[in-house]
Amino acid sequence: MATEFIARGQDLELKGIRKEFPGFVAVDNLNLKIPAGEFFALLGPSGCGKTTTLRMIAGLESPSKGEILLGGKDIAGMKPHERPVNTVFQNYALFPHMSVLENVAFGIRQRKLTDPLSKAEKALAMVELEHLAQRRPQQLSGGQQQRVALARALVNRPSLLLLDEPLGALDLKLRRQMQIELKAIQMEVGLTFLHVTHDQEEAMDMADTVAVMNQGHIEQLGAPEVLYDRPKTAFVAKFLGQSNMFIGKVTETNSETTSIEYKGKKITGLTKRSEKVTGVIAIGVRPEKTYFHETQPDDDPGLNILGPGEITDIRFTGVSNQYQIDIPGIGVMTVFAQNVGRSPVVELGAQVYVSWKIEHSFGLSDLPSGVEEEH
Amino acid sequence: MTRFSLGKYLLPTYVFLTFLFLMIPIGYTFAFSFNDSIKSNIIWRGFTLDNWLNVCDQAGVCGAFGNSLLVAVIATAVSTVLGTMIAIALVRYRFKFRSATNLLLFLPLATPEVVMGAGLAAQFLDFGWTKGLTTVIIAHVMFTLSFVVVTVKARVATLDPALEEAGRDLYASPIQVFWKITFPLLLPGILSAAMLAFALSFDDFIITQFNSGSVDTFPKFVYTAAARGIPPEANVVGSFVFIVAIAIVIAVQVRSAMKKRKLLSK
Numbered sequence: 001m002a003t004e005f006i007a008r009g010q011d012l013e014l015k016g017i018r019k020e021f022p023g024f025v026a027v028d029n030l031n032l033k034i035p036a037g038e039f040f041a042l043l044g045p046s047g048c049g050k051t052t053t054l055r056m057i058a059g060l061e062s063p064s065k066g067e068i069l070l071g072g073k074d075i076a077g078m079k080p081h082e083r084p085v086n087t088v089f090q091n092y093a094l095f096p097h098m099s100v101l102e103n104v105a106f107g108i109r110q111r112k113l114t115d116p117l118s119k120a121e122k123a124l125a126m127v128e129l130e131h132l133a134q135r136r137p138q139q140l141s142g143g144q145q146q147r148v149a150l151a152r153a154l155v156n157r158p159s160l161l162l163l164d165e166p167l168g169a170l171d172l173k174l175r176r177q178m179q180i181e182l183k184a185i186q187m188e189v190g191l192t193f194l195h196v197t198h199d200q201e202e203a204m205d206m207a208d209t210v211a212v213m214n215q216g217h218i219e220q221l222g223a224p225e226v227l228y229d230r231p232k233t234a235f236v237a238k239f240l241g242q243s244n245m246f247i248g249k250v251t252e253t254n255s256e257t258t259s260i261e262y263k264g265k266k267i268t269g270l271t272k273r274s275e276k277v278t279g280v281i282a283i284g285v286r287p288e289k290t291y292f293h294e295t296q297p298d299d300d301p302g303l304n305i306l307g308p309g310e311i312t313d314i315r316f317t318g319v320s321n322q323y324q325i326d327i328p329g330i331g332v333m334t335v336f337a338q339n340v341g342r343s344p345v346v347e348l349g350a351q352v353y354v355s356w357k358i359e360h361s362f363g364l365s366d367l368p369s370g371v372e373e374e375h
Numbered sequence: 376m377t378r379f380s381l382g383k384y385l386l387p388t389y390v391f392l393t394f395l396f397l398m399i400p401i402g403y404t405f406a407f408s409f410n411d412s413i414k415s416n417i418i419w420r421g422f423t424l425d426n427w428l429n430v431c432d433q434a435g436v437c438g439a440f441g442n443s444l445l446v447a448v449i450a451t452a453v454s455t456v457l458g459t460m461i462a463i464a465l466v467r468y469r470f471k472f473r474s475a476t477n478l479l480l481f482l483p484l485a486t487p488e489v490v491m492g493a494g495l496a497a498q499f500l501d502f503g504w505t506k507g508l509t510t511v512i513i514a515h516v517m518f519t520l521s522f523v524v525v526t527v528k529a530r531v532a533t534l535d536p537a538l539e540e541a542g543r544d545l546y547a548s549p550i551q552v553f554w555k556i557t558f559p560l561l562l563p564g565i566l567s568a569a570m571l572a573f574a575l576s577f578d579d580f581i582i583t584q585f586n587s588g589s590v591d592t593f594p595k596f597v598y599t600a601a602a603r604g605i606p607p608e609a610n611v612v613g614s615f616v617f618i619v620a621i622a623i624v625i626a627v628q629v630r631s632a633m634k635k636r637k638l639l640s641k
Contacts, residue, residue, distance in 0.1 A: 060540050080543040093541035097559045110546035152545070 009036040009192035010071035010159035017066035019052050026052040028216040039186050041195045041207035049216040050196045054162050058087050070159055086153035087162040092145045094137035100148050101133040107156040123155035143174045163195040179205050200240050212236045232275050234368035243284040244333050245368050253277040263329055267304050274363025282364040288336040289360040292352040306330055307353030311346055408610035415604030426607040433608035439596035440612050447576040450515035455569045458523025466531040483521045492585035506588030514586045519572035530564025
């Protein structure tokens with residue numbers, strides 16, 4: 001059905017991109033390679049330079065330095081209308097004085113290709129909006145407008161499709177639904193998608209590869225599950241979800257394991273899952289990888305055990321419960337327990353122990369700010 | 376139980392009186408355009424259509440009207456084009472002296488017309504230009520320009536720059552983006568600016584008086600004629616302009632109402 005649009009996704013490569021605005025540097029020495037046909041997400045908080053990066057690729061900003069290679073060809077000097085790149089804008093930017101069909105046909109007409117209207121109709125059919133072709137954009141719902149914007153970009157069969165927070169204006173339910181549709185369309189047409197977002201769930205849900213951006217540079221790049229499971233920096237660990245962090249001096253390290261001393265307790269991780277094995281390092285663990293026990297578990301070299309501590313807060317989120325456990329001399333830990341009936345039923349104020357497998361620890365290359373240090 | 380409410384009666388009465396007060400001079404002008412007058416058009420002497428049918432027989436009326444029309448059309452065209460370009464530049468671009476330009480454009484709105492008219496007259500005298508239609512047109516462009524800029528600027532400010540970026544992204548060159556996206560979206564603002572400029576130029580008296588020399592415009596003609604009794608043909612022209620203006624307003628209202636109905640029915 002979508003064979004019309006299948007094509008010619010191309011590799012995108014950014015080499016040493018830098019963008020200065022008066023008074024600050026938005027993007028600094030950015031290097032990136034996105035293989036053809038991949039769904040790539042640039043993830044970061046607002047002001048991290050991700051939108052500026054996207055606008056440079058679209059041609060709406062020009063880089064102060066560096067190369068933008070699309071299919072091996074440098075497009076950095078080309079005007080936006082000369083680039084084989086199309087964008088789905090944040091607020092869709094549909095032309096209010098044209099019908100939905102004319103909006104979608106706009107790019108085809110501009111390039112003077114044949115049959116603009118029938119091509120536009122096919123693109124609208126792909127997003128299942130052919131029945132609304134004659135409407136004005138402002139008569140459509142947010143989700144429908146979003147799909148028109150997608151059709152308007154895809155109809156041009158760009159080598160690269162840029163998506164600037166495309167789901168940001170939709171409510172949660174619609175956003176989830178559009179995530180699934182967007183991913184399905186991308187797989188169907190096989191184009192290279194570059195998706196910019198600040199929503200880590202959205203990025204992890206859709207993208208093949210995620211690059212986490214912070215202050216104009218890429219902190220870490222990889223498959224979503226790798227980024228989540230093995231963040232390399234404190235920023236990535238925090239941005240992709242919650243974690244329990246422990247900072248301490250390395251007390252022993254070998255080819256298998258590395259341990260630190262944290263407030264008199266030994267906390268161990270695998271050496272191969274640690275970015276740094278000397279000096280003071282941070283070791284973290286995701287809350288859903290931790291368990292609590294009502295009685296003290298037996299010592300086990302494969303487990304980190306802390307406690308006992310008091311449960312100070314329980315939050316019910318549906319699929320799981322989130323517990324805050326205050327362990328004297330250690331601090332507050334967060335534990336997520338799935339509501340599948342396997343965890344012990346505990347109440348506020350109960351005394352529990354917390355454990356996790358040492359292979360679930362991750363060692364960071366830097367230290368998180370705002371966490372108490374122990375030397 | 377009904378409670379006497381002052382607002383219930385007072386407000387409609389007040390509104391009625393206000394409208395009456397506003398309409399009396401217009402009604403008077405309109406009625407007296409049909410007066411079978413001899414020398415002065417102050418006393419009602421009977422109904423006739425002669426004034427309407429032979430409006431140009433009265434010396435000077437049609438000539439003055441034609442001059443006013445010519446001045447208004449040219450001044451409106453020039454100030455609308457210039458004003459639209461200035462408005463876009465002021466909203467969209469950051470440049471040196473931008474805020475100074477904003478202030479300068481505001482000045483003619485605040486300056487008394489007498490001062491502006493006299494100032495311009497002195498300038499033309501300095502340059503040694505003969506006063507006539509050209510100087511009137513230049514003067515009118517000058518004072519209507521600010522109104523156009525202010526009106527169009529408001530419209531440009533509501534235009535999402537992302538729409539123009541989307542146009543560029545969809546293979547339209549900057550010129551094509553302007554004509555296919557920016558211009559159609561600004562058009563309502565540009566049209567109302569043009570109408571405002573036309574209305575201001577057409578009935579301007581003070582600035583025109585200073586800069587027109589021997590050329591008569593319609594307001595100037597009426598003013599001069601008032602000294603010895605305004606001919607009923609002047610009432611005809613005045614009524615005619617009023618009717619055209621009202622007709623345009625009604626047409627615009629009907630059109631937008633129909634458009635709204637059409638949108639709702641889909």
